[in-house]
Amino acid sequence: MTEERDCVTVRIENLLDHLSASFTPSKPIIAKVDQHLRQANEKDFEPEIVSIGPIHRGKDRVKGMEQHKLRYLRKVVGRRDELSIEKCVLEVRSMEQKARLYYPKSISLDQDEFVEMLLLDGCFVIELLRSYWFSDLRDKNDQIFQFDHMLAQIRHDLLLLENQLPFFVLNELFDMTKMEDPDDNIHDLLLFLAGDALPWPDSSKLDSSSDMLHNAEHLLGLVYDSCFSFSFSAKHFTENNGSNTVHHTYSASEMEEGGIRLHGSRGISLRDISFTKGVIKLPPLCISDKTESLLRNLIAYELCFPNDHPRYVKDYLFFIHCFIRSTKDVEILRRSGIISNFLGSDEMICSMFNRLGKNVVVSSSDFCYSNVFESVNRYERLRRGRWMARVRRNYLKISAVLCFSY
Structure with missing residues (x-):
């Protein structure tokens, strides 16, 4: 007679089997923002006017820009006689599986929807970059460049973590549609557009070394690498005898x-x-x-x-x-x-x-x-030591004078 197993044991073993089959050790590069960060202000992480990538695709507030994406796609493809929508779709389809790895597994778009999203969003970003730099490429009735507030909103949207495309997709589409002008360089155009959205003056002079740009994961990552991801020398960490503990800090008024x-x-x-x-x-x-x-x-x-x-x-x-x-x-x-x-x-x-x-x-x-x-x-x-030394010297001088006067 077979001994009946404890039901809790069976349940936990089933849960463990499921865990081992679905566990992934690393986070996606274009991730959904952790909930504890969203608590301060949900709007800090959501696009105002345009969705890039699959996470916010289809939401009401960004639907108005979908027709504009189609216009930009037509402009990008139409500049080169040898290009066609079909060629672009086939090229993007070849990148689809790799691009999916950049996003959470919960993205529900099927293969065709995902390819369409990559192509439309990628060409939108590329045409925006070129129009931002080459003003003669702008259509007279392009609402993005007619209203400063709309352009500012789009720059903001392009620097949201949940609103990114893999850089390799942008790079490939840019090369396919590249113009003959030597200034038509994706790295410079990206940093030029992003620089105007950053809070540091002269951000157009951001570091654009070839290694940094080659390793960029997406536009926000490029900004991060350019502004923050720098290697301090060993001296930087050992100047204080190997201690990196912050013992005391001063406010601006205390320092003054x-x-x-x-x-x-x-x-x-x-x-x-x-x-x-x-x-x-x-x-x-x-x-x-x-x-x-x-x-x-x-x-x-x-x-x-x-x-x-x-x-x-x-x-x-x-x-x-x-x-x-x-x-x-x-x-x-x-x-x-x-x-x-x-x-x-x-x-x-x-x-x-x-x-x-x-x-x-x-x-x-x-x-x-x-x-x-x-x-x-x-x-x-x-400084305090010197101040105390001066106090002691002055005290001794005054004491000597007083003793002499007596």
Whole structure:
């Protein structure tokens, strides 16, 4: 007689079998944003006017741009006599399986729908890039370039994590439709368009090294690599005797009271934050109503990496957040040329960084700016030491005078 097995045992074993069959060890490159990040503001991660990729495809707010995608497709394909819709479809179909790996497995589009989406969205981005750079390519009645607010919304939408196309798809379509003009270069056009949407001045001068562009996963990833993904030298991490612990931080007003000055630097590279001879220099930050959304999407993209990947965005935000504890701190940063306020009041900027700070945890072992904090603390300890030495000297002089007078 066969012994009857415990029903809970059987159930758990079935669950384990299902888990082992469906488990995937890595996150998709174009992922849905984690729920804990969405809680602050759902709209920070959703497109306002155009969907790119499958995640937001078909939603009511982005349907109005679908006809425009067809117009742009016709323009892109029509510039070269040897091109046809069929050739483009066959080329995109050959990339379909690889492109799917970039997205969550929950995407329900069938093969034909997915190929159509890649072609329409890819050609839309490519024509937008070219029209943004080559103004003579714009149709007179192109509403995107007739209204500045619409163009700004589209730039914002193109930098959302959930609204991306794999870079290799864009690159292939761009090469297929390439014009003879030597300025028709996807890397330069992408950085030119993205640069105007970023909060750092002169962002059109973003790093566009060939290796960085070759390894780009999508447009947001290209922006991330250009602005944040930089390799510090070994000296950067060992200046403070191997310790990367942030023992103490000062607000902007505390630094000003302590004789430390803050200046905006000329560059946009986030690696060029430094402290020398009592002066902290860091790239200026132009804050508008789109800045918080961009920074949140950069954080969300960074969370797609394994835990051993440096958290450049979080470290940068923690660094800036340490300076801002009140509206007085914001005023000091404005006066120092570090913050330009296109958002509204100083209170709004203070609130924005407080919101961002709630989701920021400083890197435990490799904080990017630990040497800057340690240099500030050393400077402050040395300054206090000198001040105490002067007090003691003055005290002794006064005591000597008083003793002599008696």
